[in-house]
Amino acid sequence: MPHSVSPVTEASPPPAIEMDEPAVADTAQQPIGDDIAMTDAVAIADAPQAEEVVEDRDAEKGEKKETSGIKLEDLFTGDSDEDDEFPNAPAKKEAANSPNEPSSPSEFDFDPSELTASDPALLRSFYQRLFPWRYLFQWLNHSPTPTLDFEHREFVFTLPNEAWMRYQSYRSSDLLRKDVLRLMPTRIDIGPVYSTNPRERKMLQNVAGFRPLSKELCFDIDLTDYDDIRTCCDKANICNKCWQFMTMAVKVITAVLRDDFGFKHIMWVYSGRRGIHAWVSDRTARNMDDSKRRVIAGYLEVITGGAQSGKRVNLRRPLHPHLVRSLDILKGHFQEDVLEAQDPWRSSDRAEKLLQLLPDISLRDTLRKKWDSSPGRSSSSKWADIDAVAKTSAGKNFDAKALLEAKQDIVLEYTYPRLDINVSKKLNHLLKSPFVIHPGTGRVCVPIDTRKFEDFDPLSVPTLQSLIREIDAWVEPEVKAEKPVQDWEKTSLKPYIDYFRSYVNTLMKDERGVKVKRERDDEGDSMELW
Amino acid sequence: MIRQDFNRIDPKRRNTVDYRKKQFADPSYKETQYPHSLSFYAAPPTADITLEQFEQWAIDRLHVLAELEACSFRNKSSAETALHMKPLLDKYLPLDTNSSSSQVFAQRQKDHYSHFILRLAFCSTKDMRQRFSRVETMLFRLRFNADDTRERNAFIGSLNLDWETVSDEEKRQYAAELMATVVSSFGKKTHQSIDDETFCKIDWMRVPDLVESRKVFLRAGKAYVPSKEQQSLVVTEFTARLEKALELTARARPDLDEDDRLSPILDHLSKSFVAPDSKYAGDSAIEGAEITARNIDNLAQHFPMCMSHTHRTLRRDGHLKHFGRLQYTLFLKGIGLSLDECLTFWRQGLKKKTEDEFNKEYRYNVRHVYGDVGGDSNRRGGGYSPFSCQKILTEHAPGAGEAHGCPYRHFNMESLAGLLQASGVNDRAVLQGVKEDKDKQKFHLACNRVFEHVHRNELKRAKDDGVMTAAQLEMIVHPNEYFKRSFLLKNMGKVSQSQRDGGGGDVKIEE
Numbered sequence A: 001m002p003h004s005v006s007p008v009t010e011a012s013p014p015p016a017i018e019m020d021e022p023a024v025a026d027t028a029q030q031p032i033g034d035d036i037a038m039t040d041a042v043a044i045a046d047a048p049q050a051e052e053v054v055e056d057r058d059a060e061k062g063e064k065k066e067t068s069g070i071k072l073e074d075l076f077t078g079d080s081d082e083d084d085e086f087p088n089a090p091a092k093k094e095a096a097n098s099p100n101e102p103s104s105p106s107e108f109d110f111d112p113s114e115l116t117a118s119d120p121a122l123l124r125s126f127y128q129r130l131f132p133w134r135y136l137f138q139w140l141n142h143s144p145t146p147t148l149d150f151e152h153r154e155f156v157f158t159l160p161n162e163a164w165m166r167y168q169s170y171r172s173s174d175l176l177r178k179d180v181l182r183l184m185p186t187r188i189d190i191g192p193v194y195s196t197n198p199r200e201r202k203m204l205q206n207v208a209g210f211r212p213l214s215k216e217l218c219f220d221i222d223l224t225d226y227d228d229i230r231t232c233c234d235k236a237n238i239c240n241k242c243w244q245f246m247t248m249a250v251k252v253i254t255a256v257l258r259d260d261f262g263f264k265h266i267m268w269v270y271s272g273r274r275g276i277h278a279w280v281s282d283r284t285a286r287n288m289d290d291s292k293r294r295v296i297a298g299y300l301e302v303i304t305g306g307a308q309s310g311k312r313v314n315l316r317r318p319l320h321p322h323l324v325r326s327l328d329i330l331k332g333h334f335q336e337d338v339l340e341a342q343d344p345w346r347s348s349d350r351a352e353k354l355l356q357l358l359p360d361i362s363l364r365d366t367l368r369k370k371w372d373s374s375p376g377r378s379s380s381s382k383w384a385d386i387d388a389v390a391k392t393s394a395g396k397n398f399d400a401k402a403l404l405e406a407k408q409d410i411v412l413e414y415t416y417p418r419l420d421i422n423v424s425k426k427l428n429h430l431l432k433s434p435f436v437i438h439p440g441t442g443r444v445c446v447p448i449d450t451r452k453f454e455d456f457d458p459l460s461v462p463t464l465q466s467l468i469r470e471i472d473a474w475v476e477p478e479v480k481a482e483k484p485v486q487d488w489e490k491t492s493l494k495p496y497i498d499y500f501r502s503y504v505n506t507l508m509k510d511e512r513g514v515k516v517k518r519e520r521d522d523e524g525d526s527m528e529l530w
Numbered sequence B: 001m002i003r004q005d006f007n008r009i010d011p012k013r014r015n016t017v018d019y020r021k022k023q024f025a026d027p028s029y030k031e032t033q034y035p036h037s038l039s040f041y042a043a044p045p046t047a048d049i050t051l052e053q054f055e056q057w058a059i060d061r062l063h064v065l066a067e068l069e070a071c072s073f074r075n076k077s078s079a080e081t082a083l084h085m086k087p088l089l090d091k092y093l094p095l096d097t098n099s100s101s102s103q104v105f106a107q108r109q110k111d112h113y114s115h116f117i118l119r120l121a122f123c124s125t126k127d128m129r130q131r132f133s134r135v136e137t138m139l140f141r142l143r144f145n146a147d148d149t150r151e152r153n154a155f156i157g158s159l160n161l162d163w164e165t166v167s168d169e170e171k172r173q174y175a176a177e178l179m180a181t182v183v184s185s186f187g188k189k190t191h192q193s194i195d196d197e198t199f200c201k202i203d204w205m206r207v208p209d210l211v212e213s214r215k216v217f218l219r220a221g222k223a224y225v226p227s228k229e230q231q232s233l234v235v236t237e238f239t240a241r242l243e244k245a246l247e248l249t250a251r252a253r254p255d256l257d258e259d260d261r262l263s264p265i266l267d268h269l270s271k272s273f274v275a276p277d278s279k280y281a282g283d284s285a286i287e288g289a290e291i292t293a294r295n296i297d298n299l300a301q302h303f304p305m306c307m308s309h310t311h312r313t314l315r316r317d318g319h320l321k322h323f324g325r326l327q328y329t330l331f332l333k334g335i336g337l338s339l340d341e342c343l344t345f346w347r348q349g350l351k352k353k354t355e356d357e358f359n360k361e362y363r364y365n366v367r368h369v370y371g372d373v374g375g376d377s378n379r380r381g382g383g384y385s386p387f388s389c390q391k392i393l394t395e396h397a398p399g400a401g402e403a404h405g406c407p408y409r410h411f412n413m414e415s416l417a418g419l420l421q422a423s424g425v426n427d428r429a430v431l432q433g434v435k436e437d438k439d440k441q442k443f444h445l446a447c448n449r450v451f452e453h454v455h456r457n458e459l460k461r462a463k464d465d466g467v468m469t470a471a472q473l474e475m476i477v478h479p480n481e482y483f484k485r486s487f488l489l490k491n492m493g494k495v496s497q498s499q500r501d502g503g504g505g506d507v508k509i510e511e
Helices: A020-029 A034-044 A090-103 A120-130 A133-141 A173-183 A198-203 A240-260 A290-300 A321-340 A348-356 A361-373 A379-392 A400-415 A421-425 A450-455 A464-473 A494-514 A516-529 B019-025 B051-073 B078-092 B104-121 B126-146 B149-158 B168-173 B175-186 B208-212 B227-258 B262-272 B293-302 B305-317 B322-335 B339-349 B355-369 B376-380 B389-394 B413-422 B428-439 B443-454 B456-465 B479-500
Strands: A153-158 A164-168 A187-194 A212-214 A217-222 A266-270 A275-280 B199-203 B217-219 B222-226
Touching: A120 A173, A120 A464, A133 A173, A133 A494, A153 A173, A164 A198, A187 A198, A217 A240, A217 A421, A240 A266, A240 A275, A240 A290, A240 A321, A240 A450, A240 B217, A266 A450, A290 A421, A290 B208, A321 A379, A321 A400, A321 B175, A321 B217, A348 A361, A361 A379, A379 A400, B051 B078, B051 B104, B051 B126, B051 B262, B051 B389, B078 B126, B104 B126, B104 B227, B104 B262, B126 B227, B168 B175, B175 B217, B175 B222, B199 B227, B208 B222, B222 B227, B227 B262, B293 B305, B293 B339, B293 B479, B305 B322, B305 B413, B305 B479, B322 B339, B322 B355, B322 B479, B339 B355, B389 B443, B413 B428, B428 B443, B443 B456, B443 B479, B456 B479
Parallel strands: none
Antiparallel strands: A153 A164, A153 A187, A187 A212, A217 A275, A266 A275, B199 B222, B217 B222
8 A cells, every 4th residue: 555654743834724825836836646745734734743544545435444443553632722823713714804815816826627626726725715614513513512413523534645544523613624724635524423532532441432323324326336227327427317316316215214204304415426425414313323224224225136136126015105105206207217318228138138027928028029120119119018018918817917016116126216225224334525525526525405406417516626716707796795705605616505504504403402401411521521 | 428317206207217117017919900811910919829829820821831832833823823722721821801701800810920920930041031931922922812902902002102093084194005004014905994904103213123124104203003013012012021020030039949838839840841842852872873973974864954954065165154063063962972073073074274273263162062161051051952943943044155044944945955855855745745834834844744755664664563652753843853763763774674684683772
């Protein structure tokens, strides 16, 4: 593993965080590469700290947890909040500065579009000026004032050299922001809330005192899991045609979570390339243990087995109400987005797959003959043929009910959400934070308003490069706003952050109602910590 | 600490008497009421009964429980069991509904007392506790299903389980959805309309398995549990409470050891509760058999399917997974393989393991099973007892790559037929019979059918010669019994052969 970094103990370099311009200019002139990213990270580090750096991570999501075993000694986590060189309200300060910024002619003496998404200079501006730290904090904290929900929450950073830092935790959004700016991670993951502060886990006498307590219920759907039924793209590629699978998935899962389980706070986040994540923040959902999570996963799971295992949907009849409803939701999509847009059975070998899913052998033979004689027949026609042929050539012992059920199963196999179920089953599974930049595409992992999910276009999500350009291009309106304009408000990120903010606000409002007593407990605890 | 002096007369607390005095001041117990025929047996009985009653009631209940357990060994369906148990219950432990009998109080009292007496008798070891709670649960379920609907609902209501009955209005609102769950849980349509079915609303987290398998309708975090599934809820609750109570009883039981009136009765009761499953009657050494590691391959022809399957797997792969090793080691122990021989057997059997790995990972387990190492109770008890069919059938269904379990139950028909044919069972009628037994979940029958087929000649001769009594030819419910019987039958052949050949040795067949 190339760039494994053992405890990065930095000699205290100049406090560079606020003086971003020189730093930015500095790095911009240098060739771009991993080494630069590291020097850069070192340069901005402000307090001597020994951090735990985990070895290069495997790109596999599933393997993340295992990596935690390889740990270097976690030394002191110097509480850098005591040093006052970093004011506690940087956001405000910046906001105050911001009107002047566009007027300074060359804030960036480079063209953002030429740089990659993991370029440290761009990334720094993003973290510094656009990332909604405060709302992220409130979302995880469920309250405006810091609680243990946030303080004991694990953050995981992927550093530019691919090294991986686990068990980071912060007392406030400012400290988190500051550390992110110091380390410049290319990716931030969010883990569970632990029973003790993750940074202090080594100080515990018994290991049992450190265990995950709560986390949002999460779902992860990837378009790669649809490869055997989508014809337009494969692997990491997506287009608007296959994105419709996501639309269907979101509709079905949202209905289950809302109507069946009664969860209210469900947020869908675009994962930056080819998938989406869901975060359910209801208190009951957060506090579920692994067995409860498995129950929900099992309730949702319909498509079983791999691509090789033949018929992948085998449901008991009569269908469970939730499946009846899902089928209702999916029927329209099946016609439009699968039969017409994907045309999955046009070629004869793909059509064979459809035939294998039908129950009646003589029906299969008749259809096969018919389709072989007219190659290139569209999927919608073939789908219609099934009923037509069944009607005309139905034998005595033809089972119309079995055919109907098989057709229902086929509709589900081609439309029903395919979850990466392990993400949902485990309390301590890590998941990428919203608003992080996807390093490959440069797109921001934006939350998606489910009410307008059908309009969401993953290909036009703002990218890091476009956002920086937009700040530059922003012209102050004639009529000055009463409040100073925040940087994110100048960009196309605005609607997403607005949505996030309103989502977080309703979440906090609901939390406030129930947790008067708990908050007092939390205060007691934090008193001890101080 | 300052001790409070309870004898001091405090003018402000004049009425406070020493609580110890107060507790025993007036030992009048509240007369036990039996409002429902069913009971969770929460409160122990307090009134006096005679010693004869004590013993008789317990024996009566034991009759019922033993028969009930036997039904489960024979894989009777719940309807068959109910039919079979009806006369027995009426005779030994009648329990009538509120309206139907004047004997209600006496009946319920007997039920109540006998339950608690048996609790005392069967609380001492974990095995007994498990077995007792299993059969008591069976009895409870049987009675629960037989009970009058109205009284059953009243009983459920009295349990204070936080359920909410679904109103008719709500039922109508979700009629279609609820109907789907009712039909699926019954397998076939038994209710023409939703009005015949009662539902209760319960937080979904209370019934996770029903939710996971999509057997209940869910709405806003509440599961709508149909009455059929309510039964399983109540029964689960019953078992959970009984198990907890039994542990408490076990802790309190030593207080009784001094009592020379009850202890003998209780001991006697617990000993008489021996059913075919509990253990394989220990005289494991079978005369004339050379039971050594070397000879196992030779003996394997007498093994039942489950064991010959594990044996084959071991020979084929040079390895067995944990439960396979456990099940097989215990079986070998049961047929009389000594610990040393057993270690030799495994050392040779686990071909892929180095000496070091074997010593580190496997030796201890084998010794533990034999009671050579481990905790005090393990060593004193001589390790574990061999698994019965009951245990193999119900516990630890084998997963991928595992070779334990009962082939009649855990294999699909194709693999089972393959296994049988590989063992020389080619008779079409037998295979067909096995298939039918398997479909009806009568795995014992299938196994015995195969046994009878394989030993048909010997059995015939044994019957003709009258060598074996009818009792010895009862249904086999233990793998070791299978081996023993098979070995004796086959060897009887050899023995008579050798006699005919003029071997002349007077070999007596052990029973």
